Amino acid sequence: MDKKDLLSNREEAIALFEIYKPLLSFESVRRFEEYYYDDLSLAEICEFEDVSRSAIHDALKKTLKKLFFYEDKLEILKKRKKIAKSLSDYKNASGMNKENALKRLLEELENAI
Incomplete structure (x- = not known):
């Protein structure tokens, strides 16, 4: 998957998250759920956490990369x-x-x- 599509393929991201959620850190799970399930914007999340928008974006991309890495290896x-x-x-x-x-x-x- 193209890196620029990582945040846009919502359906696949959620499917992978449901499978590999136990392998993620608490912080990664919380941010993923806020963005994908609670439908909060990056700006809203960064406001709650008092960090930059790019920090949240990078954290979500990192989480998605982990999910795709796990899927690459395990193919569940x-x-x-x-x-x-x-x-x-x-x-x-x-x-x-x-x-x-x-x-x-x-x-x-x-x-x-």
Whole structure:
């Protein structure tokens, strides 16, 4: 992912945060939640914390880099997406396609374990 997109890909950031939150510091979790869940602006966060806007921006970028680093190594979100796709394919298939979709789903589940 391009560095300039780190703060803009909200959906993926939140999905990664939900998975890797236990690996982050208390401060990183608090700032992430304020920005992404409470929808506070960088200016509002820096006002509460009495630090510069760039300090908050840099801290959020650092947190996102950590989240993407963890995902790069562990691939938990990637595996969940593959399983969800295989499950969806299975639900939407019929006949022989359903059997093939079930095989793919089982393979994805085995690979995820």
